[in-house]
Amino acid sequence: MLVKPMGRGYQTNCYLLTSDDKTIIIDPGIEATQWVIQNAKNPIAILNTHGHFDHTYDDALLQRALKIPVYIRSEDSFMLDSDRYDPNREPCKADVCVSDEELIELEGFRFRFRHFAGHTPGCSMIEFEDRIFSGDFIFDDTIGRYDFPASSPRDMKRSLERFMSLYADDNRPLYPGHGKPTDIQNARKFLPAFIDALRFY
Ligand SMILES: [Zn+2]
Incomplete structure (x- = not known):
C-alpha cells in the first residue's frame, strides 16, 4: 500500500491499495492525479470515505483519465456536485452511490462502506478484511470535526x-484521512x- 498526503496544506491522505496487480484509489485529494497515475498499477476504482473537497478534489480528473468508477455513500454524493468551501473543484458524478453495508466484491477486492454519520451525513469507514480506512471519522488520537454545515453532533x-x-x-489497523x-x-x-x-446530544 502507498500513501501520500495531498494538497495545499490540507495533508489529506491518498491511499493506493494494490492486490493481484490491481489498485484501488482512496480519497484522491488536491493535486493527487499525477502521483496516482504514476504509481497506481491497473487502477480499477476510486473510493471516497466522504464528500469533503479535500478528499474528492481529483475524482473528476481521475475518473476521466482512467475511465474508472467513483464510489461514495449516497448521503454524501451531493457534495461531489458542489462544495461551498472550494468552488474551483471540478464537479463529479458518482458512478456508484452506496446505500447499504453489504460486502462489495470487485476484481478480487472485498470491502464494505460502514456508515458512521456525523462529520458528514454519509461519512464512512471503508472496511477491508485486513485494514480499515477511517476517513475523517477517527484519527490516531482524536475524532473528526462535527461543526461543519452538514455535520451532526448527534449522529x-x-x-x-x-x-x-x-x-x-x-484490532484491525485504521488508516485515517489525515x-x-x-x-x-x-x-x-x-x-x-x-x-x-x-452526552447532551
Ligand atoms: Zn472531512
Missing part, C-alpha cells in the same frame, strides 16, 4: 457508540471521553 455520538459495540473484539495510522483497540481507549463530551 457523531451515535456513530462513536456504534463503533464501540461493532468492533469490540477487533495523519498517522492507528488501530481499533487504540481508538477504543480514547473514544469514551468523546462520547461523554457529546
